[in-house]
Amino acid sequence: MSTTFGGRAASVRFDRVTKAFGDFVAVDSVSFEVDAGSLATLLGPSGCGKTTTLRMIAGLELSTAGRIWIGEHDVTGLPATRRDVSMVFQSYALFPHMTVMENVAYGFTVSGTPKAEARERAEQGLALVGLKGFGARLPSELSGGQQQRVAVARALVLEPEVLLFDEPLSNLDAKLRRRVREEIRDIQRSLGLTVVYVTHDQEEALAVSDKVIVMRNAAIAQEGTPRELYEQPADRFVADFIGDANLVEAEIRSVDGDLARVSIGGVEVRVPGRGLPVGRVLAAIRPEAVLLEGQGGGGLAGTVRKAAYLGKHLEYTVDSPVGELFVIDRRIDDPRPAGAGVAIRFGDRIALVPDAD
Structure with a gap:
């Protein structure tokens, strides 16, 4: 049994991907690539298509047109259960009646992993996010920042090829947001994870990303490093939105x-x-x-x-x-x-x- 996390990071590639809900086009012929082991942020105002794009990576939404690859595998038509992806939600999505340990070990429990192995992996995950010794507590006994770390640990222990974050810090106060985003970035770098991160917070995107993909009206306005977007905006919208x-x-x-x-x-x-x-x-x-x-x-x-x-x-x-x-x-x-x-x-x-x- 492995005693470390990471090592299976995969790239993500969209090729002219469109998602329509009836007559409404939420994502319009979007193409981009996220390198394996890097952190890319989908950034934009509400309604721009960034969360729908993230959900298509996860398989929670299936594309209307175009192709999606995770690593060398075309996953366009695969449901979420057949993709090696974990997602950390804005709401944390912890089970309130389960202990912290049970929450982190949940993925192993439902897959039939032996209890001893599931517990060991959960303990490793909690230690990684700085919550060693918190396993017996209930989520209600933790602060917002601690609950978010539990959600991260639960995703990490499954060792996904791609780890997704959907507005993970929006429920935290400003000082705690800064600390948790630094922790997420440190974990991503130390484990070499592929992370796709959604936020509407420009400062957050600049602080954590290798690449920022700015979206507007269901399409990509510009993509590049944080410095490139800040110092070389492509147009008025990007100049005004980035900082x-x-x-x-x-x-x-x-x-x-x-x-x-x-x-x-x-x-x-x-x-x-x-x-x-x-x-x-x-x-x-x-x-x-x-x-x-x-x-x-x-x-x-x-x-x-x-x-x-x-x-x-x-x-x-x-x-x-x-x-x-x-x-x-x-x-x-x-x-x-x-x-x-x-x-x-x-x-x-x-x-x-x-x-x-």
Whole structure:
């Protein structure tokens, strides 16, 4: 009997997969690949098709068209019971009348695995998620974060080729979400698991993923590494959805190699040109790239409309000639009150986006 988990990770591949419910198309000709041993996140707003896509990997929904592969196996028509996949649900889906140990061992119990082996595997799973010694408790005696770990352990012990997470942290508070997502990522890396993860939380997706697949209106808007999506968004939607961005009209004045000389309201910056030609463009300016100084300091003249102290930084809403700007300022000892006049400059966290319309 194996005493470790992992080692059977498989890739996932969608080839022009469509899922329709009557006349409603939930997923429209989607193609992507998740490498074995990597973590990919399906990210997008509610109703974009990400959860339906995840359920098609699991076999909980069967595709209307296209092909799905797990490893070298075409699983398009196979039900969930014939796919080597485990899923961790948003609601945890623990049996309230069973102990933690019984919940984790449930998959072995229903498959007829000897009790001693099932218990040993469950104990190994609980130890892996930091819950050694919790086996005799009921789920109601655990915190939300601990219940989520039990759900993860129950999925892990089955050693699936692919492990799926459906909004796993949405029921946790912000501080606990950060800790549990780090634990999930650590387990995934240490065991070399293939994980497909669904969330609508951009920060969560950027923090845990090798690849992020952004979905919009049942299709893929863009896929890439977190850095690629943040720094090189394909269009207005991705720029606005991945992290906070101030989207303002700008003009490329000239291009020199990989850099473009860009005018934003008359203030010039040099940023990666992304192969775009001279002319009108959209600039996605990250909040930390808006630099505020006292009046008379050059740049654009603006006025602070709102100011908020958030401990590690200050957040401002600033009226400017190029529109309302959201600003994050780490200089907490130099606050600027609402109504204060400021000079606005721009740093280098600016991404040019092809569509300015």
